[in-house]
Amino acid sequence: xxxxxxxxxxxxxxxxxxxxxxxxxxxxxxxxxxxxxxxxxxxxxxxxxxxxxxxxxxxxxxxxxxxxxxxxxxxxxxxxxxxxxxxxxxxxxxxxxxxxxxxxxxxxxxxxxxxxxxxxxxxxxxxxxxxxxxxxxxxxxxxxxxxxxxxxxxxxxxxxxxxxxxxxxxxxxxxxxxxxxxxxxxxxxxxxxxxxxxxxxxxxxxxxxxxxxxxxxxxxxxxxxxxxxxxxxxxxxxxxxxxxxxxxxxxxxxxxxxxxxxxxxxxxxxxxxxxxxxxxxxxxxxxxxxxxxxxxxxxxxxxxxxxxxxxxxxxxxxxxxxxxxxxxxxxxxxxxxxxxxxxxxxxxxxxxxxxxxxxxxxxxxxxxxxxxxxxxxxxxxxxxxxxxxxxxxxxxxxxxxxxxxxxxxxxxxxxxxxxxxxxxxxxxxxxxxxxxxxxxxxxxxxxxxxxxxxxxxxxxxxxxxxxxxxxxxxxxxxxxxxxxxxxxxxxxxxxxxxxxxxxxxxxxxxxxxxxxxxxxxxxxxxxxxxxxxxxxxxxxxxxxxxxxxxxxxxxxxxxxxxxxxxxxxxxxxxxxxxxxxxxxxxxxxxxxxxxxxxxxxxxxxxxxxxxxxxxxxxxxxxxxxxxxxxxxxxxxxxxxxxxxxxxxxxx
Amino acid sequence: xxxxxxxxxxxxxxxxxxxxxxxxxxxxxxxxxxxxxxxxxxxxxxxxxxxxxxxxxxxxxxxxxxxxxxxxxxxxxxxxxxxxxxxxxxxxxxxxxxxxxxxxxxxxxxxxxxxxxxxxxxxxxxxxxxxxxxxxxxxxxxxxxxxxxxxxxxxxxxxxxxxxxxxxxxxxxxxxxxxxxxxxxxxxxxxxxxxxxxxxxxxxxxxxxxxxxxxxxxxxxxxxxxxxxxxxxxxxxxxxxxxxxxxxxxxxxxxxxxxxxxxxxxxxxxxx
Numbered sequence: 076x077x078x079x080x081x082x083x084x085x086x087x088x089x090x091x092x093x094x095x096x097x098x099x100x101x102x103x104x105x106x107x108x109x110x111x112x113x114x115x116x117x118x119x120x121x122x123x124x125x126x127x128x129x130x131x132x133x134x135x136x137x138x139x140x141x142x143x144x145x146x147x148x149x150x151x152x153x154x155x156x157x158x159x160x161x162x163x164x165x166x167x168x169x170x171x172x173x174x175x176x177x178x179x180x181x182x183x184x185x186x187x188x189x190x191x192x193x194x195x196x197x198x199x200x201x202x203x204x205x206x207x208x209x210x211x212x213x214x215x216x217x218x219x220x221x222x223x224x225x226x227x228x229x230x231x232x233x234x235x236x237x238x239x240x241x242x243x244x245x246x247x248x249x250x251x252x253x254x255x256x257x258x259x260x261x262x263x264x265x266x267x268x269x270x271x272x273x274x275x276x277x278x279x280x281x282x283x284x285x286x287x288x289x290x291x292x293x294x295x296x297x298x299x300x301x302x303x304x305x306x307x308x309x310x311x312x313x314x315x316x317x318x319x320x321x322x323x324x325x326x327x328x329x330x331x332x333x334x335x336x337x338x339x340x341x342x343x344x345x346x347x348x349x350x351x352x353x354x355x356x357x358x359x360x361x362x363x364x365x366x367x368x369x370x371x372x373x374x375x376x377x378x379x380x381x382x383x384x385x386x387x388x389x390x391x392x393x394x395x396x397x398x399x400x401x402x403x404x405x406x407x408x409x410x411x412x413x414x415x416x417x418x419x420x421x422x423x424x425x426x427x428x429x430x431x432x433x434x435x436x437x438x439x440x441x442x443x444x445x446x447x448x449x450x451x452x453x454x455x456x457x458x459x460x461x462x463x464x465x466x467x468x469x470x471x472x473x474x475x476x477x478x479x480x481x482x483x484x485x486x487x488x489x490x491x492x493x494x495x496x497x498x499x500x501x502x503x504x505x506x507x508x509x510x511x512x513x514x515x516x517x518x519x520x521x522x523x524x525x526x527x528x529x530x531x532x533x534x535x536x537x538x539x540x541x542x543x544x545x546x547x548x549x550x551x552x553x554x555x556x557x558x559x560x561x562x563x564x565x566x567x568x569x570x571x572x573x574x575x576x577x578x579x580x581x582x583x584x585x586x587x588x589x590x591x592x593x594x595x596x597x598x599x600x601x602x603x604x605x606x607x608x609x610x611x612x613x614x615x616x617x618x619x620x621x622x623x624x625x626x627x628x629x630x631x632x633x634x635x636x637x638x639x640x641x642x643x644x645x646x647x648x649x650x651x652x653x654x655x656x657x658x659x660x661x662x663x664x665x666x667x668x669x670x671x672x673x674x675x676x677x678x679x680x681x682x683x684x685x686x687x688x689x690x691x692x693x694x695x696x697x698x699x700x701x702x703x704x705x706x707x708x709x710x711x712x713x714x715x716x717x718x719x720x721x722x723x724x725x726x
Numbered sequence: 727x728x729x730x731x732x733x734x735x736x737x738x739x740x741x742x743x744x745x746x747x748x749x750x751x752x753x754x755x756x757x758x759x760x761x762x763x764x765x766x767x768x769x770x771x772x773x774x775x776x777x778x779x780x781x782x783x784x785x786x787x788x789x790x791x792x793x794x795x796x797x798x799x800x801x802x803x804x805x806x807x808x809x810x811x812x813x814x815x816x817x818x819x820x821x822x823x824x825x826x827x828x829x830x831x832x833x834x835x836x837x838x839x840x841x842x843x844x845x846x847x848x849x850x851x852x853x854x855x856x857x858x859x860x861x862x863x864x865x866x867x868x869x870x871x872x873x874x875x876x877x878x879x880x881x882x883x884x885x886x887x888x889x890x891x892x893x894x895x896x897x898x899x900x901x902x903x904x905x906x907x908x909x910x911x912x913x914x915x916x917x918x919x920x921x922x923x924x925x926x927x928x929x930x931x932x933x934x935x936x937x938x939x940x941x942x943x944x945x946x947x948x949x950x951x952x953x954x955x956x957x958x959x960x961x962x963x964x965x966x967x968x969x970x971x972x973x974x975x976x977x978x979x980x981x982x983x984x985x986x987x988x989x990x991x992x993x994x995x996x997x998x
Contacts, residue, residue: 655908660937
């Protein structure tokens with residue numbers, strides 16, 4: 076069993092409610108809504124009789140001490156009537172909303188329940204219905220169903236249904252392509268159950284929000300219908316009805332019409348503000364729990380479960396004198412990246428020290444969450460507040476990167492290649508222009524010169540017919556070509572270092588080969604140093620001279636790439652190498668397995684972070700975090716691992 | 727033990743002039759109790775073939791046969807599909823809102839009228855989780871609380887819950903960290919050995935396919951360009967495309983086994 080489990084990432088509904096109440100908007104909305112609902116329940120009980128009491132002696136009076144809001148044509152108290160009308164107004168609005176949501180849900184999920192063909196018909200019908208203005212629909216329905224409460228509930232409910240149906244369709248379509256629906260279908264789960272168990276919970280959040288706001292809208296529509304005389308009929312009364320009665324004498328006694336109007340506004344606000352507040356909590360919290368460990372380095376929005384930061388007080392490693400000769404391109408000492416999270420500051424990179432010599436290729440390997448990408452981004456000065464980068468030393472080409480402005484660094488002396496070439500380029504601009512842009516600004520080239528250089532660089536990264544290619548858009552390039560163009564972009568200046576973050580992970584093996592060969596070629600030709608970040612040990616071993624193995628935000632081993640398989644001393648490095656099958660792996664033995672799970676930077680225990688997964692771990696490993704000494708951060712480097720690797724249940 | 731046979735299968739997307747043929751006349755046999763590897767690059771039609779095998783995409787030509795009977799068409803029948811698919815990314819193939827026990831239980835075949843919460847179903851879920859080396863006590867966990875490797879085990883357990891005759895595994899390790907991919911590969915081999923499962927194992931990684939599959943087919947632009955015994959295809963490739971695939975595989979960490987030649991090339995390269 077892993078010693079540390081992250082807290083459930085999906086908070087229960089009970090924990091979500093206080094979140095709503097934490098914002099001023101939410102507090103206002105919830106308070107108003109509570110007021111409206113309490114009034115709706117209590118007012119008829121408390122003042123029902125008073126509101127019905129006819130007083131012929133006091134007809135059509137203005138505000139007085141007896142009747143604060145005046146009386147109507149039968150001498151009934153308007154304040155009491157307004158309060159009592161809350162129940163009917165709110166109940167009718169909710170009934171209409173319920174109808175709209177039910178019909179909307181049925182229509183919106185029809186494609187899922189009836190299959191694609193019938194679903195398409197329903198969708199077309201909804202599309203047409205959505206095109207009609209809601210009020211127009213409500214009025215025509217009101218005419219069809221006749222005046223009265225039932226008629227107007229039907230009218231307003233049905234006129235609101237297309238909008239909900241449309242919303243449901245969109246939300247359901249978003250969920251319908253998920254793999255877990257396909258899996259459920261293959262498992263023989265019926266359509267209705269798929270809808271109830273898999274789809275509705277997922278679309279429920281946004282739906283609740285829209286229902287709340289829709290209720291506010293229904294309330295207004297009802298007031299409108301009643302005001303027009305199409306809604307509630309005497310002797311029953313709601314706010315719209317009261318407004319209509321009061322309108323006749325609005326110049327004599329404005330309060331008679333304004334008071335119910337005010338009530339409509341308050342109730343409408345109550346629904347809408349609550350809806351807004353609910354919407355915000357959902358948008359913060361939407362579909363969490365999916366991407367917990369699914370890769371991606373910048374998981375800055377992750378909510379760590381542990382408040383404290385074990386290891387925060389770890390002292391920086393001893394200042395090792397470094398020969399800062401002229402051949403050092405990159406010199407990093409005690410690099411720390413701190414990411415603020417709601418539960419405290421997390422340090423995904425905790426004191427990384429390494430150097431890259433001119434023309435040297437250094438690989439960085441590690442699992443997701445090991446801090447390798449953040450290290451690369453920190454070196455390229457691409458991390459922005461609130462993420463902070465500190466270091467004892469961070470110098471590039473002998474210049475201190477920690478102080479001053481280094482905006483022109485990237486694109487001239489430093490090149491960066493990202494994992495996904497598709498998102499590295501602006502899709503609506505021609506490739507040549509995108510390559511030339513930086514050179515014009517940073518190198519002061521003319522438009523003509525920059526364009527020529529762009530074509531030349533595209534040729535240098537072996538893109539055929541570069542003149543024509545420069546005029547094309549990114550989507551006309553294949554994935555491998557885009558990645559090569561990205562390298563070409565880095566070569567527009569004369570970089571001393573290329574930082575490549577998983578440059579081949581999104582590419583096929585044959586294309587990966589081309590890109591790796593190109594990087595090697597560029598390195599050789601121009602003596603460019605390379606910092607290659609990858610999760611793939613074999614890629615790094617293939618391309619690099621030296622390898623830094625990262626674990627839990629630290630370099631745990633720094634060794635020559637050639638020695639990865641034979642002379643690695645850290646148990647993690649050795650396990651990492653043994654766990655990956657290659658074309659000579661012994662087929663008769665099970666693959667080596669690293670038990671446990673990759674470490675969560677937000678949740679580090681004391682001692683060596685690898686200790687919970689390490690077969691060699693002893694008491695000291697669990698108590699003290701080893702420093703990187705002589706190329707390895709381990710208390711028991713190079714010791715024999717237990718030979719039998721048990722099949723581990725927790726991997 | 728069952729045999730899955732693709733008989734001249736063609737799958738097209740779109741209609742008219744804009745139609746693209748993703749799978750083009752593929753004939754392939756997964757013999758009873760064997761693992762057949764299917765390799766190819768993105769866009770070669772691997773995943774389309776996987777989805778066609780379980781009926782998630784319609785087949786335009788040819789047939790997918792399970793022990794001689796068409797698989798498609800059976801899908802309308804109640805109950806789980808006899809061919810189960812394990813998806814690439816367990817983060818998206820498991821409903822994040824359901825506990826892993828519930829997810830697995832959904833696929834357990836039941837007598838009419840018995841509940842998904844019945845003791846029999848629960849016992850079966852426990853058995854399946856144990857089978858994939860997960861602690862049955864974790865049945866109450868949600869996918870977000872598990873590591874990638876554990877989630878993929880749950881996905882495998884769900885596929886097995888349906889008592890499939892054939893399992894199609896579509897890139898099941900490519901979304902996993904390298905440290906846990908090995909455990910999943912070990913599990914696949916173990917399941918084939920112990921349960922006699924027939925498995926179509928799809929991957930872009932030749933080394934991975936070599937490790938688990940006795941036979942391999944190479945898919946290129948929707949067509950099978952080479953197939954045969956894994957050792958023979960990878961050891962003595964006949965098709966140019968297979969050769970280029972093999973040449974592209976990064977060399978293993980030097981000196982790991984018998985890689986002395988690679989070692990020497992590396993040394994020369996490093997002198998620059």
